[in-house]
Amino acid sequence: MKALVIGPSWVGDMMMSQTLYRMLKAEQPDRIIDVMAPAWCRPLLSRMPEVNQALAMPLGHGALELGERRRIGKALRDSHYERAFVLPNSFKSALVPFFAAIPQRTGWRGEMRYGLLNDIRKLDKDAFPLMVQRYAALAFPADKIRQASDLPELLWPRLEVAEQEKIETAAQFGLHGERPIIGFCPGAEFGPAKRWPHYHYATLAAELIQRGWQVVLFGSAKDEPAGEQIRTALTDEQRVWCHNLAGKTQLEQAVILLAHCDAVVSNDSGLMHIAAALDKPLVALYGPSSPDFTPPLADKARIIRLITGYHKVRKGDAGEGYHQSLIDIQPERVIAELDRLLAPTAERE
Structure with missing residues (x-):
């Protein structure tokens, strides 16, 4: 057939x-x-x-x-x-x-x-x-x-990436092995209403860097300014360990580098679904868009959302166009979810 x-x-x-x-x-x-x-x-x-x-x-x-x-x-x-x-x-x-x-x-x-x-x-x-x-x-x-x-049990999406591809692509972008990597996907279609605020991402990045991680920001060229907002909010010492690759990678390279991450934090976006298909520990942040129709399909995914229902919002009513429901998700909540997701890895080591 x-x-x-x-x-x-x-x-x-x-x-x-x-x-x-x-x-x-x-x-x-x-x-x-x-x-x-x-x-x-x-x-x-x-x-x-x-x-x-x-x-x-x-x-x-x-x-x-x-x-x-x-x-x-x-x-x-x-x-x-x-x-x-x-x-x-x-x-x-x-x-x-x-x-x-x-x-x-x-x-x-x-x-x-x-x-x-x-x-x-x-x-x-x-x-x-x-x-x-x-x-x-x-x-x-x-x-x-x-x-x-x-339906029989659904077979969720799963992308294949070879280990050697991860090593070679990481080296190509200067991501060496001194520190493990947490990926951030701070962009989203239709602008800031679906984005977790850059200042929350910066607070999260600072905490993770303090703990010994490096942070890599992914997205398209239009997400590059959001990535720079995150980096600008960090100290000079912290920025050494925060790499803004938004707009600098082809989709192929982004897939490989996401596979190289130990975990991913993402807004509701296409990259979120890619991270889920790579079976990465994933914290998915939702605001007016709803996970009820298109959630990340992975056992290691954790969704944080403080409101219910679908809200057709193109522009948030809070500062810089953010939606209040996403502003209300505090970095401490995200760190706690990451800790729970990464705990089995830490125990194995």
């Missing part, structure tokens, strides 16, 4: 989609799975052993470009896919498998995709409250899985 998956376009969603691939392979180990997704996804897909190859989707997230999707689909006909799984809910995402004439095309109904999908599922959101459950359910016949409790 050869299958094509039309993958998501966001880091966190892409990570959760690995559960589908793992479930498909568990059901049929000789199944070949190719994933079509934006080119930036390749560093993630290449570390998922269930994925045979990543196919770059050259069109932008919002582009319909019907003619180009027809061309891409027809070009895939010689690949002889027997099954397609369409994970995004948009109309346009179902076009390529349709034009590729893949016999069975599975997905949730989404934007009225009758005809494009011929194994179309009607989603009961209450029956499948988590996104990862909705992905996993597509691996099974619709009449077998009517709610999340019908």
Whole structure:
């Protein structure tokens, strides 16, 4: 059986989609799975052993470009896919498998995709409250899985990184072995409303450095100023052990370096889901966004959130755009969670 998956376009969603691939392979180990997704996804897909190859989707997230999707689909006909799984809910995402004439095309109904999908599922959101459950359910016949409790035990996302890669990449960025590393992911989509305040991160960094750790800050180029705010709040002596790599790494390098960390502290972000898939001890900090739909999928993850429900907030109402619920999470609470997560490691040593 050869299958094509039309993958998501966001880091966190892409990570959760690995559960589908793992479930498909568990059901049929000789199944070949190719994933079509934006080119930036390749560093993630290449570390998922269930994925045979990543196919770059050259069109932008919002582009319909019907003619180009027809061309891409027809070009895939010689690949002889027997099954397609369409994970995004948009109309346009179902076009390529349709034009590729893949016999069975599975997905949730989404934007009225009758005809494009011929194994179309009607989603009961209450029956499948988590996104990862909705992905996993597509691996099974619709009449077998009517709610999340019908699913077998979920196989959570797990990325593979070799030890030698960690050593070589750490050396490339000057992260030598004098001190163990705690990773911080201080960025988040849509600005500071989903971010733990930089001054709390700085307080946490200072305490960890005092205890003998070094701190590495991860993120995209737009997170670099937030990282500098954290470093600026430290003393000169402390800044020696705090490295701002936001905007300085490719995604591939960030994945490897996160795998090199002993633990990670993160806002609700794509990097949080990567850290969870690397099975790192993880403290995930939530404010207005909710972990009820897309939590970090790892036994070693601890979520700190002081409010309930989902709040569609783009800009916090407190100083510098932060949300009060995140301001109220004190560094001491995060340190306590880290201590509990790292205690088994310390006991082994």
